[in-house]
Amino acid sequence: MSITASTSGKDGALSCWLCARPIAGRLQWHHTVPKAKKGRETVPLHPICHRAIHANFTNAELARFGTDRARLLENERVAKFIAWVKDKPPDFHAPTR
Ligand SMILES: [Zn+2]
Ligand SMILES: [Zn+2]
Numbered sequence: 402m403s404i405t406a407s408t409s410g411k412d413g414a415l416s417c418w419l420c421a422r423p424i425a426g427r428l429q430w431h432h433t434v435p436k437a438k439k440g441r442e443t444v445p446l447h448p449i450c451h452r453a454i455h456a457n458f459t460n461a462e463l464a465r466f467g468t469d470r471a472r473l474l475e476n477e478r479v480a481k482f483i484a485w486v487k488d489k490p491p492d493f494h495a496p497t498r
Pocket of ligand 2: 430431432451455
């Protein structure tokens with residue numbers, strides 16, 4: 402989960418797979434099925450959304466959910482996270498380092 406890239410200089414039209422807001426600045430590519438489980442498909446995420454996914458799901462759960470985003474939203478903590486983050490500016494990061 403350390404793959405980072407920047408949208409600056411490219412067309413910044415990507416939107417986040419989890420929260421659906423546009424991604425400005427840093428984005429991370431997330432394997433919907435973890436690489437360790439032979440997943441190949443990746444989706445763009447805000448770093449903060451990426452962290453929320455891995456904080457709430459194990460690789461085994463992610464492998465089971467695959468690209469079915471609705472399954473992630475059934476998790477109460479993830480649903481709350483999205484409700485909280487959706488009003489934040491697109492380049493918002495948590496102030497922790
Ligand atoms: Zn996001
Ligand atoms: Zn990931």
